[in-house]
């Protein structure tokens with residue numbers, strides 16, 4: 001089919017999208033361009049690369065949908081808000097406005113919690129995630145240690161809704177909307193693991209990346225004048241919740 005009929009070469013669209021994103025300062029423009037094309041087509045990056053080599057074309061409607069997404073990404077809306085999902089370990093989490101997008105480095109941190117649960121000498125070890133956001137850490141623990149019992153708390157009603165959606169099918173996970181300063185008093189001295197990725201940015205230290213500054217919820221980022229308000233609360237809660245002889 002000719003370009004006059006409305007179809008446009010996928011390879012040219014990827015190139016143009018990557019150029020637009022690069023000009024907007026997006027950190028990985030080529031990757032994001034390929035992922036956005038893949039999102040429009042319902043395909044992964046590998047399939048997009050193969051389609052590009054084959055000389056596939058996008059319909060006018062697909063190209064228009066891509067243009068709209070590229071414009072939003074160029075305005076530095078997080079890629080994960082545009083695709084509606086964020087990968088986390090083996091999970092694909094639903095994310096969007098109102099919830100912190102889980103970060104790759106947290107995937108590493110959660111391994112310590114999973115190892116501690118796996119090594120706990122208990123048929124049903126207890127793990128607690130305080131400030132669960134999308135539910136990323138809690139759901140990773142619940143699914144990778146299926147014999148564990150996981151408890152997660154989130155204060156923000158918007159974030160709690162995303163977490164509820166993501167964790168709905170995990171039968172060994174209990175999610176509450178609560179302040180971590182008060183959640184799970186009934187589990188005092190019973191937890192094998194207490195984990196948290198709290199807000200820790202000092203109030204005056206506004207993040208440089210627009211994706212963070214404009215789209216991550218303030219409650220997920222800022223932790224008071226020195227950034228440590230929530231951390232101070234957490235250290236006390238960890239002491240209270242953990243069994244004696246284990247560490248958070």
Ligand SMILES: C[S@@+](CC[C@H](N)C(=O)[O-])C[C@H]1O[C@@H](n2cnc3c(N)ncnc32)[C@H](O)[C@@H]1O
Pocket residue numbers: 100101102103106130131132133134135136137153154155156159178179180181196197198199219220221230
């Ligand atoms: C940096 S985000 C981390 C989210 C998630 N654990 C992750 O790693 O992707 C911090 C989370 O803690 C939540 N939070 C902040 N203060 C809280 C509090 N006092 N009680 C419960 N949750 C809180 C925020 O709403 C946010 O979802």
